[in-house]
Amino acid sequence: MRFGIHNPSWLFGSDPSQIFDEVKRKAQWAEQHGYTWFSVMDHLIQIPGVGVADEPFMEGWTVLAALAAVTEKIRLATLVTSVAYRNPALLAKMAVNVDVISHGRLTFGFGAGWHQPEYQQYNWVFPEQPAVRIRQMEEAIRLIKTMWSEPRATFHGKYFHVENAILEPKPVQKPHPPIMIGGSGEQLTLRALARVGDACNLFGDPDMVKHKLAVLRQHCEAEGRDHNSIERTNLTGLVLARNDAELKVKREQLSIPDPFRGAAVTVSQAIDLVGRFQDAGSQLFICSFYKNDRDSMELLTSEVMPKFAA
Numbered sequence: 001m002r003f004g005i006h007n008p009s010w011l012f013g014s015d016p017s018q019i020f021d022e023v024k025r026k027a028q029w030a031e032q033h034g035y036t037w038f039s040v041m042d043h044l045i046q047i048p049g050v051g052v053a054d055e056p057f058m059e060g061w062t063v064l065a066a067l068a069a070v071t072e073k074i075r076l077a078t079l080v081t082s083v084a085y086r087n088p089a090l091l092a093k094m095a096v097n098v099d100v101i102s103h104g105r106l107t108f109g110f111g112a113g114w115h116q117p118e119y120q121q122y123n124w125v126f127p128e129q130p131a132v133r134i135r136q137m138e139e140a141i142r143l144i145k146t147m148w149s150e151p152r153a154t155f156h157g158k159y160f161h162v163e164n165a166i167l168e169p170k171p172v173q174k175p176h177p178p179i180m181i182g183g184s185g186e187q188l189t190l191r192a193l194a195r196v197g198d199a200c201n202l203f204g205d206p207d208m209v210k211h212k213l214a215v216l217r218q219h220c221e222a223e224g225r226d227h228n229s230i231e232r233t234n235l236t237g238l239v240l241a242r243n244d245a246e247l248k249v250k251r252e253q254l255s256i257p258d259p260f261r262g263a264a265v266t267v268s269q270a271i272d273l274v275g276r277f278q279d280a281g282s283q284l285f286i287c288s289f290y291k292n293d294r295d296s297m298e299l300l301t302s303e304v305m306p307k308f309a310a
Contacts, residue, residue, distance in 0.1 A: 001278045001308040004037025004286040005030045005297070006079055006235060008050050012292055016056050020066060023058075026292075027067050031074040033301050037233075037286060038071070039109065040064065042078035042085065045118055049261050053117070061094050068102035075105050079201060079235065079286075080182035082113030083133065084124045088140035089162050092147040096171050104172035107199065108144075111182035112137040112189065131188055135159070138192045141179060145196070148176040178231065186215045194219035199231035201286070206273070209234050210280035233284035234277055237262025240270055240296040240304075254291050262290060267303045274304060 005026070012022035027038045042060035045053045060078040067076055076098065081091065099106040112133035113119070119126035127133050139157040147153040147167045155162050171177050180199035183189040193200055193216065200216060202209045213232060220227035239256060241247035243266055250256070256264055263273055274285055289296045 001274060001282070002036045002284045003034065003300070003305055003308075004039065004075075004233075004284055005035055006039045006041075006286050006288040007292075008041055008237075008288040009046070009292060010056050010058055011051065019056060019058060020063070023063065024067065024070055027071055027074065027076075031071050034305060035074060035301075037075050037077065037107075037284060038067065039077040039079045039107075039286065042081040042109070043115065043118060044085075044122060045115075047115055061098070064098050064106070065101055068098050068105065071102070071105075073105075075107055076102055077107040077180060078109040080109035080111040080180065082111055082115075083137040083140045084113050084119065084126070085122075088143050088160050089147060089165060089167075091140075092144040093167055095144070095177060096148070096167065096169065099171045099173060099177050100169060102172075104177075106171075106173070106177045107180050108177045109180045109182060109201070110137060110141060130185070134185070134188045134192055137181070138196055141181075141196045145176060145179075180231075180233070184212045186212070190216045191219045191223075193230065194223045194225050194227075197230065199233060202232075202234045202282075203236075204234075206276035206280040209277060209282055213281045231283060232281050233286055234282045235286045235288065236273075236277075237290055238270070238287045238296055238300065239264040239290045239293060240267060240299040241265075242267055242299065242303075250293075250295075254293060256290065260290075262288070264290075267299055270300065270304050271307050274308060278308070 010019050030038050040060045040063050046055050046057050064076050095108050116126050136159050139159050143155045143160050146155050148171050153162050153165045178198035181193040181197040182201050184202050202212050217227045241250045277285055
């Protein structure tokens with residue numbers, strides 16, 4: 001099992017000018033302590049369940065470009081970019097820039113989008129039917145792959161078009177950066193993943209992840225795709241304490257809601273949880289630490305990760 005960190009919030013302190021310095025230190029620390037992945041959300045406002053909408057929030061792709069220049073080994077990604085937020089041809093160019101700056105460490109996180117208030121605020125069209133957004137996502141990926149591979153790209157789809165478009169330089173990674181599709185809808189999203197994706201990112205407990213991976217395997221079989229060619233990852237919100245007494249104190253200090261959309265657990269419980277995700281088929285355990293709790297991050301690093309060292 002490999003480990004990654006997802007940065008869901010930019011609330012590190014009271015000084016907005018220090019926001020990037022803090023996330024830079026977090027990514028560099030993760031790289032130095034054995035994590036293989038660091039991702040940020042690609043939203044323009046904070047989403048429900050993580051924070052409040054008007055808190056400071058940085059745009060994901062400019063942050064990735066900056067992190068690519070100050071890290072050396074860790075894989076970088078957005079979890080995930082909505083198809084509607086940028087013209088896919090422009091996004092193809094932006095992604096290549098990050099891949100070049102990072103010397104081939106980009107994972108291209110992409111999804112169909114869902115946060116309607118954000119669409120309304122930024123004047124993006126929000127198709128009400130999820131099936132439409134998923135079809136847009138899949139078509140955009142096909143266009144982006146074309147631009148990443150062809151000397152001049154021509155693509156005429158239902159939603160997106162390019163004509164004799166030049167994209168140079170090409171990605172460092174060949175044939176292209178791995179494409180992670182966010183979401184786990186069983187009928188459409190996982191089927192699209194089997195057709196055009198290289199990695200999945202799943203939510204839920206180990207039993208749910210195991211079920212979703214079984215569905216993905218079925219779609220891969222139907223598409224003639226080796227399911228082992230798709231990287232299997234899961235994302236879990238995490239709060240860690242050494243024992244039950246410390247966990248009770250931390251719940252109060254961090255004002256952890258009940259129910260909590262994540263796992264507030266002791267170290268021993270976390271070891272069991274990660275083991276269950278591994279048994280379910282996950283290869284990369286990505287953590288988002290509630291309110292950027294540094295103590296939880298250090299406990300996972302020192303007390304949990306060594307149990308899963310190769």
